[in-house]
Amino acid sequence: MSTNTKPQLSTAFKKEVFEGLTNSPKYLSSKFFYDKIGDKLFQDIMALPEYxxxxxxxxxxxxxxxxxxxxxxxxxxxxxxxxxxxxxxxxxxxxxxxxxxxxxxxxxxxxxxxxxxxxxxxxxxxxxxxxxxxxxxxxxxxxxxxxxxxxxxxxxxxxxxxxxxxxxxxxxxxxxxxxxxxxxxxxxxxxxxxxxxxNPQTILDAYNDSSGITEAFNKNVLMRINKELGGNFQPEKFIHWETYNPETGTAKSFLVATEAMSVTVEKINLTVTFDEWETIHTEISQKxxxxxxxxxxxxxxxxxxxxxxxxxxxxxxxxxxxx
Ligand SMILES: C[S@@+](CC[C@H](N)C(=O)[O-])C[C@H]1O[C@@H](n2cnc3c(N)ncnc32)[C@H](O)[C@@H]1O
The missing domain is CATH 3.40.50.150 (Vaccinia Virus protein VP39)
Structure with missing residues (x-):
């Protein structure tokens, strides 16, 4: 197995987190959900009846x-x-x-x-x-x-x-x-x-399970920023929000800040502020x-x-x- 791309991946993570959190509106790519914890959460999602x-x-x-x-x-x-x-x-x-x-x-x-x-x-x-x-x-x-x-x-x-x-x-x-x-x-x-x-409800349910696993999966990107980039996100201050537009076929996942706050990500020298109810768009799941x-x-x-x-x-x- 070759792992020679790892330094590139970690540089891309830093660069894209900086770009996404300084953009308006804020976004983070779903490709960053996946580490040891995210992979396990995705396996749990695959076992959900809704998925x-x-x-x-x-x-x-x-x-x-x-x-x-x-x-x-x-x-x-x-x-x-x-x-x-x-x-x-x-x-x-x-x-x-x-x-x-x-x-x-x-x-x-x-x-x-x-x-x-x-x-x-x-x-x-x-x-x-x-x-x-x-x-x-x-x-x-x-x-x-x-x-x-x-x-x-x-x-x-x-x-x-x-x-x-x-x-x-x-x-x-x-x-x-x-x-x-x-x-x-x-x-x-x-x-x-x-x-x-x-049926739009079937799609919404697939990304919004009642057991909260999809929510934990979505928030794993914040956990990764905390762990790998020295961030101090408080994931409990965000809610998972899913939308589906049946006209365009686009399902979107968001993390929504439940209060105004400031977050620092040390390894990319970044401090960002969130207004109450401000969003981070984290995933698109096109149908x-x-x-x-x-x-x-x-x-x-x-x-x-x-x-x-x-x-x-x-x-x-x-x-x-x-x-
Ligand atoms: C939704 S899961 C699907 C996994 C598998 N194909 C399946 O059908 O069960 C997406 C997989 O793609 C990987 N992935 C996501 N974005 C990627 C990217 N930009 N480049 C390479 N792999 C990516 C993730 O790590 C994850 O394992």
């Missing part, structure tokens, strides 16, 4: 394992399977087991911004599927995209599950997809999960329909080859090729 996304995608992959696996296969030269934002790999393992059991010649390369997630996944796969060829790496999406071009000797399949793309606003999603496309050859595939528009995914693909010069969905059409995994 339908994981089960929907798990069902899609479990019910179509052979069809998906065989789309990926290259009998002649084998293939590289690269997963961005792999997390704990729960759903990917279904495919990995099929591929390992059906004579696929392949390397699995999970990449994630969370060093903890990468380490856990690599250790876990070494135990569960010791024969698997795993080359795990810590890295940020945009920073590793350039290096994907190096995987050009044989077919590659790039996977992005969990509707991770929904954390990007459309213009950023187009940039992300375009860069993915730039790194693809004609026979390469992109297999990506997109959470679909549905899609076919027309929007089609539009994103077109903007990025990708074509949709096929897609797989669950019984309720709550979620779709699309297969893209370079145009």
């Amino acid at each position: 339908y996304l994981t089960n929907a995608e798990y069902d899609i992959i479990s019910n179509n394992t052979e069809a998906i696996g065989e789309l990926f296969r290259d009998r002649e030269n084998g293939m590289d399977m690269i997963e961005l934002g792999a997390g704990d790999g729960k759903k990917t393992k279904v495919l990995l087991k099929y591929m390992a059991g059906n004579n696929f010649n392949f390397v699995y390369k999970p990449i994630d911004i969370s060093e903890n997630a990468v380490e856990l996944l690599a250790n876990n796969l070494a135990k569960e599927m010791p024969a698997l060829n795993v080359d795990a790496e810590v890295g940020e999406y945009f920073e590793v995209l350039e290096r994907l071009k190096g995987y050009d000797k044989r077919k590659k399949v790039i996977m992005v599950l969990g509707s991770n793309i929904g954390n990007l606003e459309h213009h950023k999603a187009i940039e992300f997809l375009s860069k993915l496309k730039d790194g693809m050859r004609g026979d390469d595939l992109l297999f990506m999960g997109f959470d679909q528009k549905k 899609y329909d076919d027309a929007t995914v089609q539009w994103l693909a077109q903007q990025a010069n990708l074509t949709i080859e096929t897609y797989f969905t669950d019984d309720n059409s709550h979620y779709k995994n699309y297969v893209f090729r370079k145009k």
